[in-house]
Every structure is written in structure tokens, then in C-alpha cells.
Amino acid sequence: xxxxxxxxxxxxxxxxxxxxxxxxxxxxxxxxxxxxxxxxxxxxxxxxxxxxxxxxxxxxxxxxxxxxxxxxxxxxxxxxxxxxxxxxxxxxxxxxxxxxxxxxxxxxxxxxxxxxxxxxxxxxxxxxxxxxxxxxxxxxxxxxxxxxxxxxxxxxxxxxxxxxxxxxxxxxxxxxxxxxxxxxxxxxxxxxxxxxxxxxxxxxxxxxxxxxxxxxxxxxxxxxxxxxxxxxxxxxxxxxxxxxxxxxxxxxxxxxxxxxxxxxxxxxxxxxxxxxxxxxxxxxxxxxxxxxxxxxxxxxxxxxxxxxxxxxxxxxxxxxxx
Numbered sequence: 001x002x003x004x005x006x007x008x009x010x011x012x013x014x015x016x017x018x019x020x021x022x023x024x025x026x027x028x029x030x031x032x033x034x035x036x037x038x039x040x041x042x043x044x045x046x047x048x049x050x051x052x053x054x055x056x057x058x059x060x061x062x063x064x065x066x067x068x069x070x071x072x073x074x075x076x077x078x079x080x081x082x083x084x085x086x087x088x089x090x091x092x093x094x095x096x097x098x099x100x101x102x103x104x105x106x107x108x109x110x111x112x113x114x115x116x117x118x119x120x121x122x123x124x125x126x127x128x129x130x131x132x133x134x135x136x137x138x139x140x141x142x143x144x145x146x147x148x149x150x151x152x153x154x155x156x157x158x159x160x161x162x163x164x165x166x167x168x169x170x171x172x173x174x175x176x177x178x179x180x181x182x183x184x185x186x187x188x189x190x191x192x193x194x195x196x197x198x199x200x201x202x203x204x205x206x207x208x209x210x211x212x213x214x215x216x217x218x219x220x221x222x223x224x225x226x227x228x229x230x231x232x233x234x235x236x237x238x239x240x241x242x243x244x245x246x247x248x249x250x251x252x253x254x255x256x257x258x259x260x261x262x263x264x265x266x267x268x269x270x271x272x273x274x275x276x277x278x279x280x281x282x283x284x285x286x287x288x289x290x291x292x293x294x295x296x297x298x299x300x301x302x303x304x305x306x307x308x309x310x311x312x313x314x315x316x317x318x319x320x321x322x
Contacts, residue, residue, distance in 0.1 A: 007039040007064075009110060010088030014043045014078030015096035019051040021214065023058065028099035030064055032106040039064045043082040046072030074183035079163065083177065088170065095164040097215045101125065109167050109209045116153075118202045119161065119168040122209035123147045130216040135279045137286045138294045139217050152207035159248065160203035161193020165211050172201045179239060185225055186232035187249070194240055219272075219279040219294075223301045230305025234312065250306055259303050268300015
């Protein structure tokens with residue numbers, strides 16, 4: 001492949017503060033065997049370490065690697081910056097803890113997109129090194145269980161636009177971009193997906209395509225993420241004030257009232273008290289009871305975030321807080 005050839009496919013990876021992980025991911029992406037030029041655009045979102053310097057060293061040895069640096073503005077902004085720099089006609093969005101399982105992953109994935117159109121997401125697999133503790137093993141089961149039941153080509157609703165790993169023709173994106181006002185964790189990918197779906201773009205599962213998702217989660221980190229999701233649901237609704245979005249995000253009044261009546265936050269706190277001292281165990285076998293309690297903890301965290309978010313002011317992309 002000529003180094004001067006314009007890439008036909010661009011892998012866009014936002015990263016923050018994970019130099020070792022993103023370096024491993026970049027090595028896996030550039031090892032892909034494709035019959036066309038491609039590039040890997042990695043956007044360092046203001047990491048407080050040597051992430052960008054490492055990316056520059058990688059790029060010095062492989063011209064397909066394109067490092068970009070910006071101040072810390074969040075994943076939405078970083079993905080937009082990567083998309084602006086990308087030159088390919090097909091865009092593969094991937095988080096910095098996601099990597100292909102083998103050297104043919106992208107070629108097979110890309111063929112599927114070109115043949116069928118639309119947006120396609122792969123099956124996520126959690127590697128053994130990221131599934132050591134009881135919490136991590138429960139999270140792996142939660143992440144991997146859904147696709148086991150879905151057939152190849154399963155059509156997702158608006159919630160199927162998982163930009164943690166998604167391949168789409170650039171033309172389908174048009175002028176749509178991630179809303180950079182959604183800077184905190186949660187919903188920035190689904191909000192763009194919602195707009196794309198309203199334009200007729202559909203997201204489907206490529207069941208035979210697999211990627212590694214190497215995120216060694218902790219109970220505390222998962223709780224923080226779900227609380228942020230609950231809070232950010234209101235920001236999503238501020239941008240898309242439609243009943244389906246209110247129901248989807250759990251911000252609709254009857255849903256919130258039902259969760260309050262059922263004591264979802266209280267049940268989550270009780271479940272956390274039962275599992276917190278075991279969450280990091282590497283010896284205890286995974287049980288249905290632990291999985292059920294983890295689910296309750298995360299539901300409680302989401303409800304707590306939604307309750308706090310209800311009293312906050314949420315800006316839209318045309319209204320920026322200073």
C-alpha cells in the first residue's frame with residue numbers, strides 16, 4: 001500500500017489517560033490486513049500524562065497513525081475532532097479500550113457494511129485479564145449475554161448506536177456530529193444515534209465480528225458511570241424533548257414515580273451493602289445472587305443520578321454555560 005494513497009477507511013479513537021491501553025489498541029488496529037489504504041486517527045483529549053508523546057512515537061514509525069491533541073473537552077468533542085481529521089469514506093469509531101480480536105476483523109466487518117449498508121456493531125468480548133474480580137466477571141456476563149440471544153443482522157432500535165465500536169459509511173453521517181454539550185459520561189453516542197435513526201440510518205449486529213473490550217471495571221467506577229447516565233438523561237431530553245426519549249432515559253414522570261414507589265435507590269443501597277466487601281474477590285465463584293445485586297446497585301445509581309439531574313439546568317448545543 002502506498003503511503004501517499006488516500007485512506008478509504010478511518011479508525012477514529014478518542015483517548016484520555018490510558019497510554020498503555022491505547023498503545024495496545026493502536027498496534028492491533030494497524031495490524032489489520034486490508035486490501036485498501038486505511039488510517040488510525042487517535043485523539044488525545046488532554047491527557048495529563050505521556051499519551052500524546054507515545055502516539056507521536058508510534059506515528060513516526062507508521063504513517064497510518066494520525067495523532068491529534070486537544071484540551072480536555074470530553075468524548076463527544078474528541079470524536080468530532082477525529083472525524084474532522086479523518087479522510088476515509090468509511091468511519092470505524094472505537095473506544096480506546098476496544099481492539100479487534102484478529103487481523104481479519106476489520107476486513108470482514110467492512111465487507112458487511114459495504115454489502116448491506118447502514119451502521120454495524122460487532123459482538124463485544126471481555127478478555128480474561130479484564131475479568132478477574134467478581135465484579136468484572138459479573139460485568140462480562142452482563143455485557144456478553146445480550147448478543148448471545150440475537151441473530152446475525154439483528155436490527156437495533158435507537159439504542160443500538162454503540163460508538164464504542166461502530167462502522168458506518170461517512171455519507172450516512174452527513175453533517176451530523178456528536179453534541180459537545182454532552183461532555184459528561186453518558187448518552188452522547190445515543191443522542192447522535194437517535195438523530196441518525198430519524199434520518200433513516202439503521203444499526204445492526206454483525207454477530208460474526210468480535211472485538212475485545214478490555215475495561216477492568218470496579219464497583220465504584222460502575223456506580224459513578226450509572227449515576228452520570230441518570231443525570232445526563234435530562235441533558236438528552238433537553239435536546240430531544242420527545243416522549244420516547246423521556247421513556248428511554250427514565251425521566252418521564254410516571255417512570256420516576258414508579259421507581260420511587262418501588263424504592264429503587266433504597267434497594268440499590270441495600271444490595272451494595274451486601275456485595276461491597278466481596279466486589280474485588282478473585283476467588284469467589286460468580287453467582288446469580290451477586291449478578292442480581294449488582295444489577296440493583298446500578299439501577300439505584302441511575303435512579304439517584306436522575307433524581308439529582310431533575311433539579312439541574314441543562315444547556316443545549318446552542319446554549320453554552322460559561
